[in-house]
Amino acid sequence: MMQPRRRMYTVLAKRFTTRFKPLGVYVSVLAAGFTNTPVLEKFRFDPKTMPMKPMSVEQCVSEGLSGLIKNRSRVVPGALNRIMNALVPASLARKMEADMIDKGLCQQVRRCEGLGLITSAIVIGRWHR
Secondary structure (H helix, E strand, O other): OOHHHHHHHHHHHHHHHHHHHHHHHOOOOEOOEEEHHHHHOOOOOOOOOOOOEOOOOHHHHHHHHHHHHOOOOEEOOOOOHHHHHHHHHHHHHHHHHHHHHHHHHHHHHHHHHOOOOOOOOOOOHOOOO
8 A cells, every 4th residue: 555645646646647648748746765965974884884785877777768758646756665655655765764864963073073173072862872
């Protein structure tokens, strides 16, 4: 069963497609998971040590365009992403992603403390580990 938010995007895409199809406009939602882009480096993620290896930009773009060409209302690139998307509830997937981001930020704070770049870190919420 599709989770409410995932379903909402799919329903919206289908409704927009139905409404704009007479004008030759199709709408697709690209639900890309972690993709190997510079943003990973900003969060201090090492693609080699991430629990789920991020897909390449080329794969994401290729599968996204393929879905767009086929007028699919929803495209989930990457086999592992499709499996996770089908089996893992959206709330758990968001928690897993948030935990990965927190872990990366915590490591960055610890590195800065270790290098003496900051003398004390303000620890907020669940960053305190």
